[in-house]
Amino acid sequence: MSVATLLWQVVSPDFNRLRLGPWNNLSKSLYSISNNKNMQTGNQMSKDNFKFKHTLRVRWKECDVQGIAYYGSYLDFIDVAQAEYFRSLGILTHHPEKRETFDLAAVKVILEYKSPAKIDELIDVFFRVEKIGNSSLDKRSEIYQSGTEELLCSGQLISVNFDSNLGTSRNVPSEIKDIIEKFESTGQEN
DSSP states (O other), rough: OOHHHHHHHSOOOOOGGGGGGGGHHHHHHHHHTTTTTTTOOOSOGGGGOSSEEEEEOGGGGGTTTTTBBBTTTTHHHHHHHHHHHHHHHHTTTTTTTTGGGGEEEEEEEEEEOOOEEEEEEEEEEEEEEEESSSSSSEEEEEEETTTTTOOEEEEEEEEEEETTTTTTTTOHHHHHHHHHHHHHOOOOOO
């Protein structure tokens, strides 16, 4: 049994699925830690609260030998959806010239795993910007098995607009704020 498979079983909220014998005390401890209200990403949102969705196929390189997506792969799934979110709004986050005014650096990431994604499955990555501060963006993502209500992972991410030349944060440009706020309120891209 791989470590990833073991972890999925250990932190699973469905104790009926656990068949770990001596691991049961550990699983109960991890379960209580995973249910700590200070660590949770919040309640599951309705998919209708998201204006953006990107569908991906889970590839072999993102999985362990049992075909279960490695926990770090979920950050990659969210990163791809984030890039597509901004691309759909005409905000080219990977273009060197555009990064001179808008370049995001992650400062906080919280992921809550619910159920494993498996090799060759399609997953829907829902993504939204919930709040824009002076220099920061608070983002939310939920990953579902495609076409279902099965939540696989939810995440909250905070990024700052980073000036790599000075090594400091900087304000989010007003034109970027306007584009994102318009999309999040209306669902209409530019």
